Amino acid sequence: MALSSEALHKVYYTMTTIRQFEERMIKEFMAGNIPGFVHTYDGQEAVGVGICTHLTDEDIIGSTHRGHGHCIAKGCDIEAMILEIMGKQGGLCNGKGGSMHIADFDRGMLGANAIVGGGPPLCNGAALSAKTLGTKNIAVSFSGDGSSNQGTVMEALNLAGVLDLPHIFIFENNHLAEGTGDEYAVSGDIANRVASFDIPAVKVDGLDFFAVYDAMEKAVEHTRSGKGPYAIEADVIRFDGHFIGDPQAYRGEGELDDLRANKDCLKIFRKRVTSEGLMTDDELDMLDAQAGDAIEQGVQRGLAAPQPAVEELYTDVHVSY
Amino acid sequence: MALSSEALHKVYYTMTTIRQFEERMIKEFMAGNIPGFVHTYDGQEAVGVGICTHLTDEDIIGSTHRGHGHCIAKGCDIEAMILEIMGKQGGLCNGKGGSMHIADFDRGMLGANAIVGGGPPLCNGAALSAKTLGTKNIAVSFSGDGSSNQGTVMEALNLAGVLDLPHIFIFENNHLAEGTGDEYAVSGDIANRVASFDIPAVKVDGLDFFAVYDAMEKAVEHTRSGKGPYAIEADVIRFDGHFIGDPQAYRGEGELDDLRANKDCLKIFRKRVTSEGLMTDDELDMLDAQAGDAIEQGVQRGLAAPQPAVEELYTDVHVSY
């Protein structure tokens, strides 16, 4: 399905929002304004947006430790995200979750997950709800190349196959799990492994938004119509460290420069839409600027926001001792 | 490699020992002489014996809840096994383990395992020892069709592939996990799934000792020579209930009769060796009788043996409170 001009604008706005959001998080982290462990999604925008553009608020996604991009693509409010990442009152989880535990059930965002492989079993549950309750909703889980080996993920694949669940498994293969390459850690090939569970699995160029978008269109068609699970392995790259502050000693010489120059999904998108006359550079620049403004505003609100009240420590758990 | 007459005799003796051992365990269980949960191996003898005939005492096997056959095939003393299964002093684990926890490290038997999927990760460790210490030993894990779905098993496959471990994975597909069929519970196909980890995987008729033996010969050649892991899926059947006493309501009409009549690996063996003139019915009958005598003797000793001393409760754990 060809995207309308409006839709295209929204796609690019979301992609540039993610990119700038992550760049800003790195800056704020370095400035000491963000505590903890933060994993950024920059470089992978075409995947998150290509996937989530097909989803409604009632569809559910399950994310990973690297969840900001999924959140934004799924429609989470970026100011509330920033508050959460800074551990402030009014954050999406009122500051109790943090970057690795952002959830927004109203947007069908079932949660980032700090346990590698934690999400796919849960997404089976969301898919089971959809199936049992007869909604036409679907569930989408995100996993990495590293996570593809975790037993929980493979168990989830099998159960989705057995119960024919409306669950689309996305594997973002950025070829790195912290500082370990998929060449080393994945015996065999992810899509092939997934297919062995009798789940249709396709590979796609994760730097090409349109390729991801098209693959997901087919996947959603399949899964929403009751034909069961589906999987997409997206070949992608990670622009920054595993976590903010990672020295990245595992990178080859010039590797990062090469990625920035030749494997930037935003540049690839821009080139494509301008060369095909779908959008102009001016339009794209304007969206960049709008996104930047929104992030600036969110960050300022975040910096100014109060910490959660100390009594919050004791709430949201059934009993205190 | 053609088996010598002596070897053939040993093979049949081991197979008939397992069969009669299990039939006797059922009898003794029903008579109240064996406590707990017992899972018998009758029907699958051709697999255990076909596999273990290729192994030395230094090679390691990791077994399952259905471990008697593996123990016997690996050379465990049947009297000491019976004592263990009866919970008696002098059993292979001095009565502290029982049927589901028989181990015999002297025979390279790393343990039955009452946790489905517990064994394969451990066998990777035995293979790692062999590799690191530079012995030419190999490790062999047994799993079932049900167990093939457990995350621990799939993680073990991946790690064996990554580290190129001398580990042969045997999947005994008896098409049942308690009362659940592999048709239902395994999405896809076991050998195909295993192969997707870049591990050579073959299927074999598990009722045909010679087919198993030949497949294992190739597997051992591959793995012992340092070429890494290998897998065999054996198509087999289970003669009795999941556990002794199982009403087997999940069986179809006439299913058990059909198995007994047409899928008895001992009968199949007998037919083959007699028709090819490798052994005579008399020889086979004599081996049946010898095995029966040994079991009778073991059972009598087992029934007469004392319980472990109560103080044993507190030993073999680092500290008592």
Add this chain to the structure above:
Amino acid sequence: MSESAVNEHPVKTLREALNEALHQEMERDSRVIIMGEEVAGGAGCKGSDEAYGGVFGVTKGLGTKFGRTRVIDTPITESAIIGAAAGAANTGLRPVAELMFIDFIGVCFDQIFNQAAKFRYMFGGKARTPIVIRGTAGAGMRAGAQHSSMLHPVLTHIPGLKVVMPSNAYDAKGLMISAIRDDDPVVFIEHKLLYETKCPVPDEMYTIPFGEAAFAREGSDATIVAFGAMVPKAIAVADKLAKEGIHCDVIDPRTTSPLDSESILESVEVSGRLICVDEANPRCSLAADVSAIVAEHAFSSLRAPVKCVTAPHTPVPFAPVLEDAYIPSEAAIEQAVRETLGGR
């Protein structure tokens, strides 16, 4: 419900009581589903479509009545089971997931303690995870070291979980109905040796609130706190001692998290003597937990050392003679009570 009223009710086993609770709740609320291995049984086989109803028979008849879309047999993948149940609970269903043996938490512990248990807190109160995890527990069936654990201390330690341990059929039904209606994850521990125990159980639905102990016996000479299958033993000891004129409170907390520490403290304030009986291993057990609560909050009432009667610090042995010595006995409980009474 008055005692006489209770006694008019039909006598049922704990297994039957649980089965009835599940039937009634599934009937009442179509969002309640059952999942686990062999909860119906026979999937993908040629025989009966309900070959087991749970290997201990607790879910018998549910598959036949409610169909396989609400009674879901699964592969042997406990992380996938608990994960699916938790994710379904987050999105509108109320799953009752079965672990055939509670020992299998080992292969799904992350989904229990890091996922289901933490969602509500970690997501700032927005998540609801109404899942019940049922598991059979305990020694006494010669099931060996990997099928006989209790593990309630491990689960009680985890914030965000509720932990239920019924000691009789009446409580089992009311607690199960409460568990299913609860919006937090509940681990429901069923002791194997209790399935066949019976008492009068009303046919109607009723709930038993969490965190309210039952006084199985009353008396002011000593306080015995016992859990699950230890309760009948504590009662037997109390009844024996009563004949000698020694009268004990026997407190059955029924849920270990939340724990009704108030009832325990009130009892100790009167009796001054505490005996904690727990089938689990001793270190960081519920016996230790109750003892610590009392040593902090009712210290001045204590007139004798607190006694903990537990299993030894060993795995569960297989041999019957050893397993019998492993399980806390009535004799051990009796001796502990007498010791707190200064050898009476």
Add this chain to the structure above:
Amino acid sequence: MSESAVNEHPVKTLREALNEALHQEMERDSRVIIMGEEVAGGAGCKGSDEAYGGVFGVTKGLGTKFGRTRVIDTPITESAIIGAAAGAANTGLRPVAELMFIDFIGVCFDQIFNQAAKFRYMFGGKARTPIVIRGTAGAGMRAGAQHSSMLHPVLTHIPGLKVVMPSNAYDAKGLMISAIRDDDPVVFIEHKLLYETKCPVPDEMYTIPFGEAAFAREGSDATIVAFGAMVPKAIAVADKLAKEGIHCDVIDPRTTSPLDSESILESVEVSGRLICVDEANPRCSLAADVSAIVAEHAFSSLRAPVKCVTAPHTPVPFAPVLEDAYIPSEAAIEQAVRETLGGR
């Protein structure tokens, strides 16, 4: 070793002390291997062949020195890691397996508690499983609910495991060497906030036996038992109170299983007052465990209620203000000590 002798030794961080212990043990015994995620780092990548040396740097330099056959990077599959380590331990190696965060026991708990921990007992004493499982633990780094747990109470509960919690660099080295030489499975819990703490640490190898507490401070007014990262806090409180003339024993058990209950009991027999400080959640915690041991075995010496100072019964919150309130503070410890002293 006399104190003056100790003080002549070079000052090292706890991270360095552990690293040194690992180096020395690997040098001494070729059967010692290391496995885990990023223990070297960079496998299958184009950059440095030792990109991390563990994400907390504890295994730094080992890969370079001993090569990838003895320092094995693994996929992110903790059950496979612990299983392989345990199986290797059964068959001739002495693996040190790393869990990057102890919270990850959730995905490999079976291999720890049902397998490695039980082999020796369940197999009638024939199996040896000399494996060390290292894991970083604890709150304070704003790592959120799934990367900040302690979990030593869960591990202490399990028979067959030994559980080590060093509080300083000197102990860390000696305990690590003991752990590697031990024939039982040992869980070695490293608190994140302690890695940068320093003290004099001998260059030579030395062992510290399990089950022997250290008296970090001595005094007869009260007994403070503290674990891991709580020890420095307890010391600070004791030092502060000492200036007022209140003198406390500060007992650092160093291993929670086995636990040196004798030292604790002897101290309480003198002081009559016990404060248990544990960063874990309260229910079935080590604080409760120690309290129960004392309430049973030194009851007659107790002159005041036992005080448990622990985290609250909640997951670890992310927001710094909440996390700081979560962790037991010096102020809370001080208040607890004063309360046991009747408000002094």
